[in-house]
């Protein structure tokens with residue numbers, strides 16, 4: 125059995141304010157009783173994380189099971205992705221045209237990834253990159269492109285929860301409010 129994760133990515137956090145926003149988000153999660161302030165060995169890929177708090181059920185849509193792992197907070201330029209699988213297409217932030225990355229048979233569309241791969245490299249180095257839309261010709265911020273099933277998000281702050289039941293919309297809105305009303309996206313998947 126693999127590990128499931130749900131990551132709330134703050135799309136508006138800048139490199140400069142990501143650490144203070146991380147602290148603000150965590151303070152809200154602790155005050156709500158959703159996670160504990162202390163850190164234990166409870167997350168994959170990070171030495172320590174915040175275990176579920178006494179009121180974790182407030183965060184989830186259904187109490188399908190008890191979350192068995194905790195929260196890891198990522199700061200710094202990060203390519204958040206949904207783990208297994210991939211995005212079939214990316215959609216232009218201006219005209220919503222789909223750029224197909226794979227065929228229906230999941231074969232890579234030749235050359236389709238190239239501009240995105242280049243932009244991802246630039247974004248990791250500099251925190252900014254754009255990809256021109258083949259349909260409308262306008263340059264769209266890499267972080268503003270929409271990916272099928274929200275498979276990718278490019279950001280400087282992510283709240284990564286391991287093995288929790290599906291989050292409810294009220295919780296996601298509450299966390300976004302705690303982050304100053306920032307735009308957030310939920311990247312979920314399995315490793």
Ligand SMILES: [Zn+2]
Pocket residue numbers: 216217218219220221257258259260261262
């Ligand atoms: Zn476009």
